[in-house]
Amino acid sequence: MAERVLSGMRPTGRLHLGHFLGVIRNWIALQKEYDAFFMIADWHALTTGFKDPSSIPGDIREVLSDYIASGVDPGRCTLYVQSHVPEIAELTTLLAMITPVSWLELCPSYKGQIQELGGEIATYGFLGYPLLQTCDIIVVKAHIVPVGEDQLPHLELAREIVRRFHHTYKKEVFPEPRAKLTDFPNVPGTDGRKMSKSYGNTIDLADEPSVIAKKVNKMITDEKKIYKHDPGRPEICSVFSLQKYFNAPLVPTIDADCRSGKLGCVACKKMLSERIAAELAPIREKRAELLAHPETLNQIVAEGAEKSRGVARETLRDVKRAMKLC
Template identity: 40%
Template sequence: MTERRRMLTGDRPTGKLHLGHYVGSISNRIRLQREYDSFFIIADLHMLTTKNTVEDIGKVAENARHLVLDSLSAGIDPEHATYYLQSAVPEVCELNTLFQNLVTVPRLERIPSLKDMARDAHKEEMPYGLLGYPILQAADIMCVRSHVCPVGKDNAPHVEITREIARRFNHLYGEVFPVVELINAEVPTLVGTDGQAKMSKSIGNVIYLSDTPAEVRKRVMGMYTDPNRVRADVPGTVEGNPVFAYHDAFNDNKAQVEDLKTRYREGKVGDVEVKEKLAEAINRFLDPMRERRAKYEEQSGLVDQLIVEGTERTRREVQATVFAARKAMGLTGAFNSIRRKAERAAKKAATQ
């Protein structure tokens, strides 16, 4: 019987998931979850690259629960998901060490998203751990020997680093790791509600998957639109307008969207109506999630159980991967040779 192919992706436990996460990765996770053996990392070691205070770390457990509950509510089936806490699988750090010599500093410095992450975290200089973020991410992906990785646009260059490391490792030491396939999102980046940057928890320009209808409406009504449109009878610009980008992504009534676009360009509809319709559409989109959330919240301890069982399963898988990598490299043989010689010497000394 052919072994089932695997998928790995996940999130840092820095807060709740939002619509940007959904279009960037979660929608693909939902679509592919039954096709692959699915591993979902709660990447708290990655969080330390930009959030490493005692207070930040103290929030990991609660934020991990939010991540799992949010993704279950979005449509992940707990029967088809292995969630695990990254820091509870220490063997991944050994893989990180083995991989870090297979990529150069200049190669990492060419990844633009790392500079963006440092800027968003208000870091004047890039920490060593942030520069090495893609290497640890490669260890995450390859620790369970994943075949596919659905991620958002920002992480696509990181996955390419993973592919390069896998090829180099396999070339140097023998075939151990699959060369992972990147699965791109249909909506590469979702602009934030402020219209100034991508949707980001650190900036706060977000609509959360767990928002109430009233919270959604408040966030939508405060959204940025066409800055040159001062009255409803002034023709407006649809292209690049965040409100219409959200309509395209989340409004299931496509005829309504086209009507709003036409009237907006002609100066025959106000921003208030366009936003009202968007709030209604996003709430329709989130309503099934709210129903699933209520169902899962009634099952006391479910989320914690999923994380514990998933972490235990993942650690067993990673231990097997590390053993295979060390064996391929000859590291296991080196120590065994030294140990056998030491044992022979000890035995000889004991008989004298």
């Protein structure tokens, strides 16, 4: 039996190339190798977006259709919405009793995000979200969690909480989840900064070819390459960074022709936007079809919730037995 992997993402609305190259391609590989559980973490979205959560249901439908249209296959993985599995909240309440506040306060993201987003997110829910994240993982008894370097402290916290539970109640209930260190590429957005919805610099999976062309056209290149014949420096050019993903076989030629002045930025950008549009065409078509049939999406997440709830109920039964609550 393959080991179980758990990964989740907040419902951010339409997904962009950064998600596609970072998260989705990773999930597609994981679903082939592991018993994969993929979750849309809508409660996590509330920790920072509690003031106006009205967009969350629509955002869930958008990300779900992007996942499936891009190749996350509900036939090969368990795909569900976090809040459809209330056992996660029950486990969080039980484990909150043994989780020291100081462990949560020490999480590097806690102080950092409060500084960045302001004191108004200094809530009980935000402080406790690493515990909620722990329960996402252990309620389905996942063995593996794909994480970037920066998320390692959260996984270490999950392991600490698991050990504390086993030590307190003298019973092994959960596997200690292990990190699968994953390289999440730093995909540049149209302004050269990391591609992110909050910077407004994304190329979305749902974008039409004309929109993609417009966005690529305004991308930052080498400022010293003004005319086609000027020698360029691909290593500092955001367009070139994307060519590596979308026109990989042509990269040595693009590199050489940019430097020699044989290739100009207009032609280079055209080549890139056409390739991105071609790659996204089947995804755009499939996502539109899925969004037109919300009953299919509802059915997929209902089946995912049923399967994960089955595992989660057994976990809770084991937890309550260990705690002698039943």
